[in-house]
Amino acid sequence: MNEIQLMDERVDNVMKLVKEMESAFLEIQMPRTEFVLNKFVVGQHDHDTLAYSQCVLEMQIKYDNLRRAKLGRRRIEIQIKELEDKGTEIDQIDADLKRIDLEEQDRAVLGALREFEALYKIWQSFPKKYTREEIDAAQPDYWKLRLERQAQQDLQATGRVGVGNNEALRQINMAATPKLDHIREVEKKYLEVGDVKILIVVPTREKAERLPVLENLAIPSGVQVKFLNVFGRTTADAYNDAIQTALNDGCDMLLTVEDDTFPPTDGFQRLLARYREIGDPKAVLGGYYVKKVPYPEGVHIQVIAGKRQALTLNKDDVGVHEVYTIAQGFTLFPIECFLQTEYPWTVTTAHLTQDSFLSQKLREKGFKLLVDASVRCRHVDFATGNSYE
Secondary structure, eight states: OOTTTTHHHHHHHHHHHHHTTHHHHHHTOOSSOHHHIIIIIITTSSSHHHHHHHHHHHHHHHHHHHHHHHHHHHHHHHHHHHHHHHOOHHHHHHHHHHHHHHHHHHHHHHHHHHHHHHHHHHHHHSSSOOOHHHHHHTHHHHHHHHHHHHHHHHHHHHSSOOHHHHHHHHHTTOSSOGGGHHHHHHHHHTTOSSOEEEEEEEEESSOOSOOHHHHTOOOOTTEEEEEEEEESSOHHHHHHHHHHHHHHTTOSEEEEEOTTEEOOTTHHHHHHHHHHHHOOTTEEEEEEOBOSSSSOOBSSEEEETTEEEEOOOOTTOOSEEEOSBOOSSEEEEETHHHHSSOSOOOOOOSSOOHHHHHHHHHHHTTOEEEEEEEEEOEEEETTTTEEEO
């Protein structure tokens, strides 16, 4: 017998197996779980009134579907009885097909009931039940928040606000997203007016109980600082996470400090002062340090006469040097770097380190990569205990 001839027998075997599965079929019925409904259906909205409205709308749809299903079930039951009363073999087969339809509908109804009950729980959790007038009154705030979020996502992904979101912002009389105004102002004030918000990140292999590289680091006045230890990830992933955190927190700048690179006590003050002195919002500025090798060779890469070589300075040099690749041991990035480049910002490949990858992206967007020779860091090899400076 071939496969086709065996088909009926195989279908009968499947039907016997499925008898064991009927309870499993019932358990999975709920297209959208309570978590999904709470976070991605109701919770997707930027304003409580619209989240409330979405919750009620979803319940209304489920309620109407359940009423239709109840009447539909009664209709199928009548059709089954009428077919059985006719008594022919074809009518009996049609009746059995209707029973399958009924079982299928019953499973769908079970899922819909579970969704309705989950939505009802979410509805009860709202601190108040909003009226039509309150929902209408919230519309300007809702659309402002939503379009700000969408525009910020555009900027993080492509470095510019998309045409559709730009037009929507214009229609509600918003020329730009207020959340990002402080970033745009960086080009005007060059960090000279008001407090500067800076995220300082130190990636480590494991969660750090203490960060020795930061213990003696003086924080300049007029600077709001948040410290972030990203651990248990690749270096590239750690920096991507830190950049996203800086964007989410509305920071003006990101300072990267690697756990084996010890800046001088006043290194942060001098780096920020030099950045202000340069006065270029498209500058990235790092401190100078050397590789962990017996002979002095800098970690940063420069191009001279078309050839790449290490930036290696004498001890009296206190100038600023433009480089081709800037390392991230002790480096100050304006947040505009990451608004004008797309995610992922740092990637390690077979041919590029994460800092080479980011440097390439920044150069393509017109950023200058600079090293301040007056800020000299100590590079420590924890395996041997040797320091290089």
